């Protein structure tokens with residue numbers, strides 16, 4: 001997907017003219033403004049930290065929220081969708097990198113989640129897989145280890161919940177600098193910003 005955050009509308013229109021139909025944004029107000037300015041046949045993903053008081057800028061338009069980083073947020077999304085008669089796809093953001101600053105669930109938290117209970121508790125939310133970022137480093141070995149860990153988490157969950165195999169199978173890993181390594185480790189989505197828009 002084309003990560004178009006901070007880019008002016010004209011650059012998104014240019015990417016659209018080349019055939020891009022999947023875009024990702026990370027700030028609620030910017031997301032909403034761009035959705036409303038661009039053609040309707042775009043699949044919009046939200047990939048930034050989402051505060052529960054900003055849901056109305058995002059949920060009416062989002063194909064997928066990739067950055068669900070707390071149960072608090074998941075519950076708020078369920079509440080909003082239930083009240084609005086909508087449903088939405090989400091990914092759980094997992095934190096495997098060295099940086100403390102990154103948002104998301106720890107691997108242990110991911111592994112102790114009960115998908116059956118969550119499907120009952122959050123019926124308007126389809127949990128489709130995991131999203132994550134590798135450590136910010138030039139060390140390819142470290143990046144590959146981070147991606148391998150995320151792939152193994154996804155695999156463990158899929159093995160534990162075969163009934164969810166058709167819905168829980170996405171692995172959103174890889175950005176401009178490391179997407180080749182991400183694909184090697186099973187990425188089903190890569191999030192490319194600067195490599196598309198920086199010229």
Ligand SMILES: *Cc1c(COP(=O)(O)O)cnc(C)c1O
Pocket residue numbers: 003005026047048175176177191192193194195
């Ligand atoms: C900005 C961003 C990207 C894209 O990063 P690039 O290095 O510009 O490709 C991917 N994922 C998330 C969550 C981002 O915030």
